[in-house]
Ligand SMILES: O=P(O)(O)OC[C@H]1O[C@](O)(COP(=O)(O)O)[C@@H](O)[C@@H]1O
C-alpha cells in the first residue's frame with residue numbers, strides 16, 4: 001500500500017483516492033517549486049493563447065499522471081484543449097488549473113493549483129458542461145511560505161497544511177469560515193479605464209474612503225494570483241473583482257469558469273461568502289464551453305451584494321461623481 005498523502009478522516013470515502021492523488025502531486029510540485037531553477041522559462045502557448053511557462057507544463061504532467069490511476073475517468077485541464085480520457089472504470093471527472101498565477105513564478109510570490117470534482121458522465125464534455133453547482137468537491141493548493149490546501153466536499157471548508165517532515169497534508173482547520181467584516185478589496189486597478197461603469201463607481205466609492213458615501217477607509221491588494229487572493233480573503237475577509245472590460249479578449253473578463261471561478265465559488269459559498277459574475281451566483285451558471293471565461297466577484301456576502309446593487313442603479317446615478325451619488329447615504 002502506498003503512503004497516505006493527506007489525512008483522510010474527513011474526506012468522503014468515494015473521493016479519497018482522487019484526493020490522495022491530488023495531495024501527492026501537490027506535495028511533489030511544492031518540492032519542485034522550493035528547489036527553484038528556470039521554472040518560468042517560456043515553452044509555448046496553450047489552446048487559449050496563453051503563454052505557457054515551464055512550470056505550467058510540469059504541473060499539468062504531474063497531476064495528469066497522478067490522477068490516471070485514482071478512479072478518475074475524465075480530466076479537463078486549463079492547459080489542454082480537449083478533455084483527456086483516463087481510467088474507463090473511474091467514476092469521477094476532475095477539472096484542474098494545474099498552475100495558477102503563472103506570472104508570479106519568477107518572482108517567488110505564492111502560486112497555486114485549483115481543482116474541481118464532478119461525477120463522471122459517459123463523455124468528457126458531458127462530465128464538465130453542466131451546472132457549476134453539480135460539483136461534489138473543489139479546492140486549491142497554495143504554494144506559499146506554507147504549503148496548504150483548502151477543500152470542500154459540500155459540508156464546509158477544511159484547511160490542511162503540508163507537514164514538511166512526513167510529506168502529508170494534515171488537518172489544520174476543520175471549518176474555515178469567511179470573516180464578514182474586512183475593509184479590503186482586490187482588483188487590478190491598471191484596467192480602471194476599461195471597466196464597466198458600475199465597477200468604476202464601486203471602486204471610486206471605496207477610494208473616497210471616509211470622505212465618500214461609504215464613510216469608511218479601505219485597503220487594496222493585488223497579487224495577480226487568484227489562489228493567493230482567495231486564501232487571504234478566506235482567512236481575513238474582503239472582496240475580489242475581475243470584471244469584464246473593453247480590452248479585446250476581456251469581454252467576459254479573464255478568469256475561466258470551469259477551472260478557476262466554479263471551484264473558488266464552491267469554496268467561498270461553503271465558507272459563508274458569495275461569488276457572482278457581478279449579478280448572478282457563479283454556481284447558478286451552466287458551463288457551456290471548457291475554456292469559457294466569466295467576470296468574477298467574490299468575498300464577504302455584504303460586499304458582493306453591494307456590487308450587484310451598483311449594477312442595478314440607473315445610469316445617471318452610477319455615472320455621478322461619488323460626491324453626488326445618493327446610494328447608501330441613508
Ligand atoms: O495579470 P492580471 O490581468 O492582473 O491577471 C491576474 C489573474 O490571472 C491569473 O494569473 C490567471 O491564472 P493563470 O496563471 O492560471 O493563467 C490569476 O491567478 C490572476 O488572478
Ligand SMILES: [Mg+2]
Pocket residue numbers: 097099100101226260
Ligand atoms: Mg489560473
Ligand SMILES: [Mg+2]
Pocket residue numbers: 078097098099100101102
Ligand atoms: Mg494556470
